[in-house]
Amino acid sequence: MKWLLRGFLALLVLAIITVAWWLFARHHAALPPARTTAVKLQDPALIARGEYLATVGDCAACHTAQGGEPYAGGRALPTPFGDVPAPNLTPDDATGLGQWSFDAFWRALHEGVGRDGHALYPAFPYTSYTQVSREDAFALFAYLKSLPPVRNRTATPSLRFPYDLRASLTTWRTLYFRPGQFVPDPKQSAAWNRGAYLAQGLGHCNECHVSRDNLGGLPRNETLTGGQIPAQNWYAPDLSTHAHGGLEGWSTDDIVALLRTGQSRKGTAFGPMADVVMQSTQHLREDDLRAIATYLQSLPPRSAPVGGGSQVDATASLDRGGKLYAQQCASCHGKDGQGVAGVYPPLAGNTSVTEPTGINAIRVVLLGGFAPTTAAHPRPYSMPPFAQQLSDGDVAAVVSYIRHAWSNDAAPVMERDVATYRNTPAE
Structure with missing residues (x-):
């Protein structure tokens, strides 16, 4: 009988301890998950x-x-x-x-x-x-x-x-599609990893800055190589700062300036990128902007473009385009295409001018160029539209000229291209 009594007492003590622990835990533990959340x-x-x-x-x-x-x-x-x-x-x-x-x-x-x-x-x-x-x-x-x-x-x-x-x-x-969270690269700096995380993740830069296929898919092995934005008729440039990249020669300060102010000594944000700067990147912290620039500067050199200014009919299109440029453009952008710092963007070496398709230059000439309003530039200068003043042939000639002049060596645009983009919405 003693062992039964001892067993009962042991079970009783255990039960008392269990109840006491449960009451204590209920009182002191964290709130239930839903309430905690x-x-x-x-x-x-x-x-x-x-x-x-x-x-x-x-x-x-x-x-x-x-x-x-x-x-x-x-x-x-x-x-x-x-x-x-x-x-x-x-x-x-x-x-x-x-x-x-x-x-x-x-x-x-x-x-x-x-x-x-x-x-x-x-x-x-x-x-x-x-x-x-x-x-x-x-x-x-x-x-x-x-x-x-x-x-x-x-x-x-x-x-x-x-x-x-x-x-x-x-x-x-x-x-x-392959789901998977960003994994930091231990071989890279903290700034690089932060920039890569922002650009590849929430910044979703690759969604615009790479060419999609006919099904709207993104190539797995291409990163920020440039591409036409589907259904918007703008070209998002290659973002490499190395040889043949869309930002070739851009420094960290150039990239940060464009993202913060919408303008840099290398160019100005227009089209969809102007909206991105106005609503997003101008509000980012300095360290994050520099982290993004660090990441972009790690992108590899690109292959040399196939075809360039040699395709231009110098005796006709360039001569006509040069005259139009002198009449309509040189007073702001300069005879040498260097523009005016902080006011009118340069055209020589400008990514928006030399991108592969010519879409951006055509659309800016037709529709005007409107830089984003930012805290640093609350009243930026804008370029007026020339759609009513210039014919399709005129626009093709002047765009082909600026894509070939100075240090530029991009392919010409055709009159039919201008006709296509003249009749597309501005978005």
Whole structure:
């Protein structure tokens, strides 16, 4: 009987200890996970960090309709396959992120899968965002959850068949998408790794600065080699600063100046890049801008371009273009194409002039050149449009001239090219 009594007492003591531990743990342990997450999401420091990261990603540019509430969606993103509306990112329960958990948000960002389990269209650049760390994603989520909720239901994508079938994304994802977070390179500096993380992840630079194939896929082995932006008719230049790169000869200060102010001694941001500078990069910290520049300067040299000024008919197009340049352009950009520092951008050695297609120069001549408004340049000089003054032949001649003059040696543009881009929207 004694052993039974001892066993009972031992079990009783164990039960008392277990209950006491449970009561103590319940009283002193952290809040339940859902409640803990809700509390953490309200941390002002975390929200501020998330706001900065949203600025790095230029999220508002796509998720804010013209004249609409910030991040409330409604803007249609043009693609070669049709328009994809950007969704509402405010915490509205019915039409935004109000009912989203962080795990669902993380899955969308990292895996490109929506809250309903359906694959997302890659107009949302999860092909880049997959590299964002979970910690940064949580901060971004906290910021979006802190926004005023706006009721704004997302429209249905207007895509052509068969691209309107989400099942087709299975094949696309198999070909072009590999989820995976950014892994720092131990052989590189902290600045390089920070710059690579920002450019490859939230900055999603490769989404514009590389050529896509006919299915809208990004080549796996090309990084920032330049490419025409789908459906927007602008060319995002190669970003290498070495031989034959689009930024050949650019220094760290040149890159930082362009990203912060929209202008540098090497050129000025126009077109879509002007919007990126205005809404995103001008607000980045100095150390992050320099980190991005450090990363860009590590990009390798490029192959020499095939064909150049030798294709130009010097007896006709260049002579005509030179006369037009003297009449219409030289008073601002100078006879030597050097421009005026901080006022009119140089044309000699300018990436926007010499990029492979000639699209950028054609569009700036036709539509005008409007540098971004930044804190450093609140009232930048702009170039007026010449679409009403110059014929297609005139524009082709003057653009071909500036692409060949001075140190430039880019291929000429054709009159038919000008006719094509004269009739395309400005976006």
